[in-house]
Amino acid sequence: MKKFLFLILTAFSLNVSAQELQAVSDSVDHSLSIIRDKQDELMIYLRAQELTPERRAVADSIARTYMQLYSQTTDYLKQQLESHRESPECASLINKYQRMLGLDYLEEYMDTYPHAALPELEELRQQIAINKRLKPGSELIDFELPDEVGVKHHLSEYIGHGRYVLVDFWASWCGPCIQELPNVVAAYERFHERGFDIVGLSFDTNRQSWLKAVAKHSMTWTQLSDLKGWESLAAKTYNVRAIPFTILFDPDGKIVDSNLRGEALSHKLEELIGK
Numbered sequence: 001m002k003k004f005l006f007l008i009l010t011a012f013s014l015n016v017s018a019q020e021l022q023a024v025s026d027s028v029d030h031s032l033s034i035i036r037d038k039q040d041e042l043m044i045y046l047r048a049q050e051l052t053p054e055r056r057a058v059a060d061s062i063a064r065t066y067m068q069l070y071s072q073t074t075d076y077l078k079q080q081l082e083s084h085r086e087s088p089e090c091a092s093l094i095n096k097y098q099r100m101l102g103l104d105y106l107e108e109y110m111d112t113y114p115h116a117a118l119p120e121l122e123e124l125r126q127q128i129a130i131n132k133r134l135k136p137g138s139e140l141i142d143f144e145l146p147d148e149v150g151v152k153h154h155l156s157e158y159i160g161h162g163r164y165v166l167v168d169f170w171a172s173w174c175g176p177c178i179q180e181l182p183n184v185v186a187a188y189e190r191f192h193e194r195g196f197d198i199v200g201l202s203f204d205t206n207r208q209s210w211l212k213a214v215a216k217h218s219m220t221w222t223q224l225s226d227l228k229g230w231e232s233l234a235a236k237t238y239n240v241r242a243i244p245f246t247i248l249f250d251p252d253g254k255i256v257d258s259n260l261r262g263e264a265l266s267h268k269l270e271e272l273i274g275k
Helices: 002-046 053-083 090-096 103-112 119-132 175-194 207-216 233-237 263-273
Strands: 144-146 152-154 164-170 196-202 222-224 245-249 255-258
Touching (some): 002 053, 002 090, 002 175, 053 090, 053 175, 090 119, 144 233, 164 263, 175 196, 175 263, 245 263
Parallel strands (some): 164 196, 196 222
Antiparallel strands (some): 144 152, 164 245, 245 255
16 A cells, blocks of 8 residues: 555656646746847847947847846756756756756766666767866867868867867857857957967858858858758767857867857966967
C-alpha cells in the first residue's frame, strides 16, 4: 500500500511540475517574441543609409531595452530551473533554451542535475565536452572555410603566427552584431599595427548581404563564410549558440578569452599589448 501511495504521489508531483514548467516556457516565449520585435526595430535604424548621431542614440536606446529584457528573461529561466532541479521535465527547457542559457551555465547545472544522464540530453553533453576545449589556454580547433571569392582557408593560416587574433562570429542580419561592430573596428584600428588581427566568420546565408555589410561597416580584415547560417562549420566546430561571439587567441594559437564585447575587448588588448 505504501509503495502504491508513493507511486501516486510521485506521478502527481511530476504532473504538477510539468504544468509549472510549461507555464515557464510560455512566459519565456512571450518575452522572446517582444525581444525579436525590438531587434527588428533596431535593424531598421542600423540599415539606414547614414546613421546620424541622433539615429545612433535611438539605436542604442532600443538595444539597451531588449538586452535588458533578454537578461531579465534569462535570469527568470535560470531561477525556475534551479527551483525545479529535481524534476526530469527540466530537460525539455534545457534543450529548448540552450542558446539562451549558454554552455558555461549549463555545464555547471548539469554537474548537479540528477537527471543529467537522460538520453535527450546526449547532444548537450557532447556540446559541453566541446565547450571545455574552449577555455583559456586551450589549443586552436582548426577547420576550413571559403573567403569572399570562394578560396578555402584553414583557420590555422591566420592564428598561431606571432600575433593576437580575434575570431569574430557575426552575421549581417544580426542586430547586436552590427551594433557591436564600431567597437571591433576601433580595436582593429588602434592595435593592428602593434600585433593584432581579426578573422570574421559570418553566419550569413546570402552572399550579397554578407559582402555588402563587410564593405559598409569597414571590416577590412579577413572574412570567411560557407553561407550556411547556423549550420555553418564554424558554428558547429566552436559550438556557437548566439552571436555576436568572439574568441581571442594569443601569438602561440592558444585561447586567451572569449565573448569580449564593448570596451572589454580594448581593455583586454591594453593588458596584452599595452596602451
